[in-house]
Amino acid sequence: SQQGEEDxxxxxxxxxxxxxxxxxYKTSINNLQWYRQNSGRGLVHxxxxxxxxxxxxxxxxxxxxxxxxxxxxxxxxxSRAADTASYFCATDADGYSTLTFGKGTMLLVSP
Amino acid sequence: xxxVTQNPRYLITVTxxxxxxxxxxxxxxxxxxxxxxxxxxxxxxxxxxxxxxxxDKGDVPEGYKVSRKEKRNFPLILExxxxxxxxxxxxxxxxxxxxxxxxxxxxxxxxxxT
Numbered sequence: 001s002q003q004g005e006e007d008x009x010x011x012x013x014x015x016x017x018x019x020x021x022x023x024x025y026k027t028s029i030n031n032l033q034w035y036r037q038n039s040g041r042g043l044v045h046x047x048x049x050x051x052x053x054x055x056x057x058x059x060x061x062x063x064x065x066x067x068x069x070x071x072x073x074x075x076x077x078x079s080r081a082a083d084t085a086s087y088f089c090a091t092d093a094d095g096y097s098t099l100t101f102g103k104g105t106m107l108l109v110s111p
Numbered sequence: 112x113x114x115v116t117q118n119p120r121y122l123i124t125v126t127x128x129x130x131x132x133x134x135x136x137x138x139x140x141x142x143x144x145x146x147x148x149x150x151x152x153x154x155x156x157x158x159x160x161x162x163x164x165x166x167d168k169g170d171v172p173e174g175y176k177v178s179r180k181e182k183r184n185f186p187l188i189l190e191x192x193x194x195x196x197x198x199x200x201x202x203x204x205x206x207x208x209x210x211x212x213x214x215x216x217x218x219x220x221x222x223x224x225t
Contacts, residue, residue, distance in 0.1 A: 033213065040199065040219065040221075041219060042115075042201055042203075042216035042217055042218050042219055043154075043201070043203075043214075043216045044216070045213035045214065045215070048213060088153070088154070090214075098144070098156070098159055098169075099214060100156075101146075101153055101154040102153060103151070103152065103153035104153055
């Protein structure tokens with residue numbers, strides 16, 4: 001069952017610009033995670049935000065969570081060509097390890 | 112180095128010929144999972160395991176089998192592959208916790224069934 005839905009499906013920006021991706025989900029969650037996938041490769045964990053947190057930072061990443069709206073956003077500041085990848089949100093509605101992934105946002109950062 | 116390994120990385124096979132994709136992790140994780148990734152459909156969970164000898168179905172288990180005889184290994188078995196199982200497969204592992212932990216993914220296995 002698809003829990004998270006990312007928006008937009010694709011995003012194209014220039015190097016140095018900020019990139020914002022959104023994720024909406026349907027049921028209550030324990031936490032929400034963001035992952036990155038370079039073309040055809042395994043997913044890599046970026047950041048986890050718990051349901052009692054509203055904002056979290058990690059380097060150039062900023063994640064927000066609004067549980068009342070069942071939505072999250074991932075902001076990548078000062079984007080680089082190396083940030084070109086697909087980004088997925090994942091939720092663990094049951095409070096344990098099983099994650100449900102969205103379909104992803106494909107980000108293209110042009111030099 | 113902490114990692115999840117999968118073999119083979121690429122496989123082309125014919126309909127009906129049984130195959131196994133292996134997955135191994137060296138992080139002593141209790142939780143392991145198999146996903147398939149198809150264009151436009153994102154990642155869908157096939158099977159998962161919370162610990163040795165404990166496995167459960169995910170969202171798309173039809174046509175697949177798994178086993179968890181050892182903590183580090185979680186093979187995916189296709190008894191009679193069909194063309195609709197052509198996909199990119201990922202194995203992942205993590206700790207089991209009510210607070211949840213990040214999942215570590217293998218590099219993927221690209222399977223083509225003709």
